[in-house]
Amino acid sequence: MTKRVNRIILVLFSAFIAIFFLANLFIPDREFSPNENRYLQTLPSFSFRSLFSGRFTSDFESYCSDQFAARDWWISLKARLELAQGKGENNGVFLCEGERLIEPFSAPPAAEIRRRAEIVKTFAETANVPVTLALIPTASELYGDILPRGAENDSQAAVIDLVYSVFPGQTADLLASFREHAGEDLFYRTDHHWTSRGAFLAYQTLSEALGYVADDGSACMPEIVSEAFCGTAYSSSGFFWVTPDRMEILRPEPDGLTVERYDAGVPVPSSLYHREMLETKDKYRFFLGGNSPRIVLDTGKADLPSLLIIRDSYSDSFVPFLPEHFSRIHLLDLRYFRNSIQDYIREEGIDRVLVMYSVNNFCSDSNLMLMTQ
Amino acid sequence: MVFSSIVFLFLYLPVVLGVYYIAPVRYRNLWLFLVNLVFYGWGEPVYILLMLFSICVNYFNGRWIARVREENKKKAKAVLALNTAINLGLLLFFKYFDLIAETVSRIPGVSVPTLGLTLPIGISFYTFQTMSYPIDVYRGDAKVQKNFIRFGMFVALFPQLIAGPIVRYKDISDQLGERMGSTEQFARGVERFTVGLAKKVLIANNIGALWDACSSASSLTVAGAWLGALAFSLQLYFDFSGYSDMAIGLGRMLGFEFRENFNYPYISRSVTEFWRRWHISLGTWFRDYLYIPLGGNRRGLPRQLLNILIVWALTGLWHGANWTFLLWGLYYAAFLLLEKVLLLKPLEKVPVLGHIYTLLVAVSGWMIFQLDSLKELWRYWKAMYGFGGAGLINESDLFLGRSYLPVLLVAAIAATPLLKNLYSRISPRIRAVATPVLIALVLVASTAYLVDATYNPFLYFRF
Numbered sequence: 001m002t003k004r005v006n007r008i009i010l011v012l013f014s015a016f017i018a019i020f021f022l023a024n025l026f027i028p029d030r031e032f033s034p035n036e037n038r039y040l041q042t043l044p045s046f047s048f049r050s051l052f053s054g055r056f057t058s059d060f061e062s063y064c065s066d067q068f069a070a071r072d073w074w075i076s077l078k079a080r081l082e083l084a085q086g087k088g089e090n091n092g093v094f095l096c097e098g099e100r101l102i103e104p105f106s107a108p109p110a111a112e113i114r115r116r117a118e119i120v121k122t123f124a125e126t127a128n129v130p131v132t133l134a135l136i137p138t139a140s141e142l143y144g145d146i147l148p149r150g151a152e153n154d155s156q157a158a159v160i161d162l163v164y165s166v167f168p169g170q171t172a173d174l175l176a177s178f179r180e181h182a183g184e185d186l187f188y189r190t191d192h193h194w195t196s197r198g199a200f201l202a203y204q205t206l207s208e209a210l211g212y213v214a215d216d217g218s219a220c221m222p223e224i225v226s227e228a229f230c231g232t233a234y235s236s237s238g239f240f241w242v243t244p245d246r247m248e249i250l251r252p253e254p255d256g257l258t259v260e261r262y263d264a265g266v267p268v269p270s271s272l273y274h275r276e277m278l279e280t281k282d283k284y285r286f287f288l289g290g291n292s293p294r295i296v297l298d299t300g301k302a303d304l305p306s307l308l309i310i311r312d313s314y315s316d317s318f319v320p321f322l323p324e325h326f327s328r329i330h331l332l333d334l335r336y337f338r339n340s341i342q343d344y345i346r347e348e349g350i351d352r353v354l355v356m357y358s359v360n361n362f363c364s365d366s367n368l369m370l371m372t373q
Numbered sequence: 374m375v376f377s378s379i380v381f382l383f384l385y386l387p388v389v390l391g392v393y394y395i396a397p398v399r400y401r402n403l404w405l406f407l408v409n410l411v412f413y414g415w416g417e418p419v420y421i422l423l424m425l426f427s428i429c430v431n432y433f434n435g436r437w438i439a440r441v442r443e444e445n446k447k448k449a450k451a452v453l454a455l456n457t458a459i460n461l462g463l464l465l466f467f468k469y470f471d472l473i474a475e476t477v478s479r480i481p482g483v484s485v486p487t488l489g490l491t492l493p494i495g496i497s498f499y500t501f502q503t504m505s506y507p508i509d510v511y512r513g514d515a516k517v518q519k520n521f522i523r524f525g526m527f528v529a530l531f532p533q534l535i536a537g538p539i540v541r542y543k544d545i546s547d548q549l550g551e552r553m554g555s556t557e558q559f560a561r562g563v564e565r566f567t568v569g570l571a572k573k574v575l576i577a578n579n580i581g582a583l584w585d586a587c588s589s590a591s592s593l594t595v596a597g598a599w600l601g602a603l604a605f606s607l608q609l610y611f612d613f614s615g616y617s618d619m620a621i622g623l624g625r626m627l628g629f630e631f632r633e634n635f636n637y638p639y640i641s642r643s644v645t646e647f648w649r650r651w652h653i654s655l656g657t658w659f660r661d662y663l664y665i666p667l668g669g670n671r672r673g674l675p676r677q678l679l680n681i682l683i684v685w686a687l688t689g690l691w692h693g694a695n696w697t698f699l700l701w702g703l704y705y706a707a708f709l710l711l712e713k714v715l716l717l718k719p720l721e722k723v724p725v726l727g728h729i730y731t732l733l734v735a736v737s738g739w740m741i742f743q744l745d746s747l748k749e750l751w752r753y754w755k756a757m758y759g760f761g762g763a764g765l766i767n768e769s770d771l772f773l774g775r776s777y778l779p780v781l782l783v784a785a786i787a788a789t790p791l792l793k794n795l796y797s798r799i800s801p802r803i804r805a806v807a808t809p810v811l812i813a814l815v816l817v818a819s820t821a822y823l824v825d826a827t828y829n830p831f832l833y834f835r836f
Contacts, residue, residue, distance in 0.1 A: 006560035074824035150772025
C-alpha cells in the first residue's frame with residue numbers, strides 16, 4: 001500500500017469513531033423510543049455503590065447503545081442486511097407477502113396448556129353464572145401458509161382443541177369463522193391485534209354463546225380513524241419501511257353510554273374511543289384508552305343482562321359491538337386486578353362471564369391463576 | 374468491556390487513541406497503564422485490586438530473581454517456585470474453587486460450600502502471560518524489567534487482556550519502551566481490526582443463531598445435528614480468531630506487534646497440524662513452560678506419551694471449570710498419541726482422507742467443549758452419527774439450511790486462505806481503492822449489528 005492509501009485508511013477509521021463519539025456526546029438524549037415502545041436508558045448517575053455492584057457500568061453500556069446517534073436508522077439497516085442474506089426475517093418477525101409481518105407462534109408443553117385449561121375449568125365450575133371461553137387464534141395461525149416452508153410455527157388450533165376439550169362450559173370456535181373469512185383483513189399487518197373486522201366476526205360468532213342476536217353487518221358504519229398505525233410487529237422487526245396499517249371502526253360512539261375506568265381504584269369518566277391516542281405511536285390505545293385493571297360500561301338499558309369479560313387487549317376493539325345487548329359490561333384485567341373475581345361476580349350481580357384471550361396471551365400470562373383466587 | 378460493543382468502539386477507543394497520540398511520547402505508557410485498568414475494571418471494579426496485586430507480585434519477584442540468580446541459583450529457584458505457586462493459586466482459587474468443592478462434596482460425609490465467585494475477566498490469559506515473565510528472567514531469556522509502569526502495562530495490556538493472544542514477556546520486552554508508531558503500522562492495524570470485527574460481528578454472531586436453533590430443536594435429525602455442529606465449529610473459530618485479529622490490530626494502532634494466534638486451522642490434514650494452527654499462543658506456552666520442562670520428547674517414547682497426556686489434560690481444564698473440559702483435553706491427547714505412534718505417516722500419503730478425518734475429530738470434539746454434560750453430549754453424538762432415531766432430515770432443517778446458506782458459504786470460504794490469496798493477486802491500483810471501501814462497509818454494517826444487538830457476549834469471555 002502506498003503512503004497515500006495508508007493515510008486514507010487512518011483518517012477513515014479515526015473519523016468514523018471520532019464522528020460518532022462527538023455525535024453521541026452532543027446530540028441531546030431521548031427519553032422514549034416510540035419505535036421500540038420503551039423508555040431508553042438515560043445517563044446513569046454515578047455512585048461508588050453502583051460502580052462496585054456493577055450496576056453503573058452495565059447501565060452505562062445500555063445508555064451508549066440506547067442513545068446512539070440515528071439509532072433507528074441503524075436498526076433498520078440491520079433488518080435490511082438480514083433480509084439481503086435471504087433470511088426472510090429479523091428479530092423473530094417474518095416479512096411475508098403483502099407486507100404482512102408475522103411472528104411465529106411457539107407453544108408451551110402440553111402439560112402446561114392443560115394446567116392453564118384446568119384453571120379456567122375450576123373458575124367456570126365455581127362461578128355460579130354461565131362462563132363462556134373464547135381463545136383467539138392470531139395471524140400466525142390464520143396466515144401461517146405464507147410463512148417460508150419449514151419455519152418453526154406451532155399450531156394454535158392444537159392448543160385451542162386441547163383447552164376446549166378440558167373446558168366444561170360454552171366455547172366459541174373463532175378459528176372456523178376466521179378461516180371462512182380469511183380473505184378479509186381480520187388482523188393488522190404490522191400488529192398482533194385483530195382489526196375491527198376481526199373483532200366484528202368474533203362478535204357474530206359469540207352471539208349464541210352469549211345469548212344475543214348479532215347484527216348481520218347492516219348496522220356497520222365504517223369510519224377510517226388512522227392510516228398511520230405502525231404496530232408491535234413493525235417495531236420489533238426493524239422493517240421500518242413497510243406501509244403503515246389503516247385503522248377503522250365499525251360503530252360510532254353510542255349515545256347514552258357511560259364508560260368509567262378504575263385505574264387507581266376510583267372511577268374516572270372515559271369513552272369507547274380515545275382520539276388523542278391516534279397522535280401517539282401506540283395507536284391501538286385508541287380503543288378504550290389502553291390497559292386498565294377495571295373498566296365498566298353502563299349502557300342505560302337496565303332490563304338487559306350484565307356481562308363480565310376477563311380480558312386481554314383484544315377485548316378493547318371488541319367491546320364497541322356489545323352495548324346494545326347488555327346493561328352493564330365489566331372488563332377486568334388479571335394482570336392488574338387484585339381482588340377476588342368470585343366476590344366481584346356476586347357483588348356486581350354479573351349474569352354471564354366471557355373469558356377471552358388470544359392463544360398467545362393464554363399460553364404466557366402468568367396471572368391466569370388469579371382467576372380462581 | 375468487549376471490543377465489539379458500542380461503548381468500546383465509540384467511546385473508549387477514540388478517547389484512548391486520541392490522548393495516546395496527542396500526549397508526549399514519554400507519557401504514552403502511563404496513559405496505557407491507566408486505561409488498561411479502566412478496561413479491566415469495567416465489568417468488576419473490585420478486581421482491579423487483584424490485577425494490581427498480580428502485577429506487584431510478579432514485578433518484585435522478577436526483580437528478586439534477577440538479583441539472586443547469578444550467585445544463588447537455588448534461592449532464585451525457590452523464589453520462582455513461590456511466585457508460580459501464587460499465580461496458579463489465584464487461578465485455582467478464582468476459577469476452580471467451586472468445581473473442586475462440588476466434586477469433593479460428592480464424597481459421603483464431606484461437604485465444602487461453594488463460593489459462587491465471579492470469574493475475573495481474562496484471568497486464564499493474563500495469569501499465563503504474567504507467569505511467563507519471572508520464568509523468562511530466571512532462564513535468562515529476558516532482561517529484568519525495572520520500570521513498574523512498563524511492566525504493569527504489559528500485564529494488563531487491553532488488546533490481549535481478556536482473550537489473548539497470550540503474549541510471552543520475551544516476545545514483547547523490547548516494545549515496552551517508547552514506541553513511535555507509524556501511519557503504515559496504524560493502517561495495517563485498522564485493516565486487521567476491521568477483519569476481526571467482521572469475523573466476530575458479521576459472521577460469528579450470525580452463525581451462532583444457527584447453532585442455537587439446531588441444538589434446541591425438539592427433534593434432532595442427522596442433518597440438523599451436523600448443521601448445528603458445523604455452525605458451532607465455524608462460530609467458535611470466527612469468534613475467537615476474530616477476537617485475536619482485533620487484538621493484533623489494536624496492538625498495531627498502539628505500536629505493538631503481537632504474534633499470530635490462528636493460521637486457518639480447518640485446512641489441517643491431521644490433528645497434530647490442527648493444534649499447530651489453532652490458538653497458537655496457548656500451544657506455544659504449554660510447550661515452552663510445561664512440555665519441554667517435563668522432558669518433552671527427550672526421555673524416550675513412554676515418557677513423551679505421558680508428557681502429552683499431562684499437557685493435554687491441563688490444556689483441556691484451562692478452557693473451563695468443568696470436567697467435560699478435561700475430557701475434551703484427553704480426547705485430543707488420544708488422537709495426538711494415536712497420530713504420533715501410528716497415523717501420521719499414512720495420513721500424509723492421502724491428504725484428502727487427512728482433511729476429512731481432522732474435520733470429523735474437530736467438529737465432534739467441539740461438542741464435548743460446548744455441551745455441559747455427558748448426557749447431552751451422548752444425545753448429540755448419537756444424533757450426528759445416525760443413532761438419534763429422529764430421521765435423516767426434516768422441513769425445519771431445510772428451512773434453517775436455506776436461511777443460513779449464504780453466511781455458511783461465506784464462513785466456509787473465509788475459513789480457508791482462498792480469499793486472502795485471491796485478494797493479494799488483485800492489482801495494487803484496485804486494492805488501493807477496494808481496501809478503504811471494504812473497511813468502510815464493514816464498519817457501517819458492524820455498527821448496525823452492534824446497535825441492534827443488546828446481547829453480545831464473547832464465547833471466550835469467561836474462560
